[in-house]
Amino acid sequence: MAFTIKINGSEHSIDADGDTPLLWVLRDILEMTGTKFGCGMGLCGACTVHVDGIATRSCITSIDSIAGAEITTIEAIGATATGAGIQKAWLDREVVQCGYCQSGQIMSAAALLASNPHPTDSDIDEAMSGNICRCGTYGRVRAAIKQAAQSK
Ligand code: FES
Ligand code: FES
Numbered sequence: 001m002a003f004t005i006k007i008n009g010s011e012h013s014i015d016a017d018g019d020t021p022l023l024w025v026l027r028d029i030l031e032m033t034g035t036k037f038g039c040g041m042g043l044c045g046a047c048t049v050h051v052d053g054i055a056t057r058s059c060i061t062s063i064d065s066i067a068g069a070e071i072t073t074i075e076a077i078g079a080t081a082t083g084a085g086i087q088k089a090w091l092d093r094e095v096v097q098c099g100y101c102q103s104g105q106i107m108s109a110a111a112l113l114a115s116n117p118h119p120t121d122s123d124i125d126e127a128m129s130g131n132i133c134r135c136g137t138y139g140r141v142r143a144a145i146k147q148a149a150q151s152k
Contacts, residue, residue, distance in 0.1 A: 003063050007032070008076035018064030023047045025063055026073060034074040034103050038132070045131030048104035049073050055111035055127075074103040083110045085151050089144040097135035105131050109145050117152050119145070 003014045005025070014025055023040075026032045026049070035058060038046030042060040049058045050072040077083035086109050089095075096102050105128070112119055112127040119127065124145050133141070 003067070005063060005066060005071060006069070007071045008073060008079075009070075014063060016063060019062045021059050022049065022061045022063055022066060022071070023058040026058060032073055032075055036100055036103055038101070038104075043130075043132075044101070045104040045108060046101050048107040048131065050077075050107060050111055053111065053114060055108045057130075072107075074107060077106060077110050080110070080114075082113050082148070082152070085148040086110055086113065086144070089147040089151070092147060093140050093144040095137050095140040095144050097133075097137055101131060101133045101135075101137075105133065105137075105141055109141070109148070112145065113149055113152065118149050 001018055004011050005014060012030060014029060016025060023035060023037060026035050035049055036046040037059065038044035040059045042057040047057055047059040048055050050056065051061065051066055051069050078087050086106055090106065108128055108131050116123055124142050128141060
């Protein structure tokens with residue numbers, strides 16, 4: 001079945017079953033591999049993208065559920081002022097270790113700051129609680145989000 005989905009401002013015609021996860025469409029069909037596969041069950045956050053600005057687990061989001069939505073992925077988040085500020089803070093704070101979780105971390109952080117420009121520590125912890133990092137970068141993630149918030 002054909003679906004038209006809008007990703008990073010461009011429309012793509014996708015021929016796939018309606019229950020195909022958005023993550024598979026991004027990685028396997030469109031070859032946009034910045035969004036990562038971790039658990040495939042909505043539990044780790046590695047696959048986080050924005051659907052109409054909301055941080056969303058693409059591994060459990062079927063393409064027939066996102067008709068008409070604006071999808072933003074890690075490939076385009078730097079084009080937004082919030083995303084660019086987060087990327088700068090990530091570099092300044094040397095957040096990344098192996099990097100596997102980091103696309104999802106940045107997408108969750110960008111959604112947080114877009115809706116709450118000056119989050120408290122508990123706001124940050126709540127918003128980021130679904131993003132698992134096996135390298136334990138949580139402290140630097142929080143510091144980078146605070147830096148990005150201060151620069152807004
Ligand atoms: S791969 Fe989607 S939440 Fe883990
Ligand atoms: S940086 Fe390695 S899993 Fe988070």
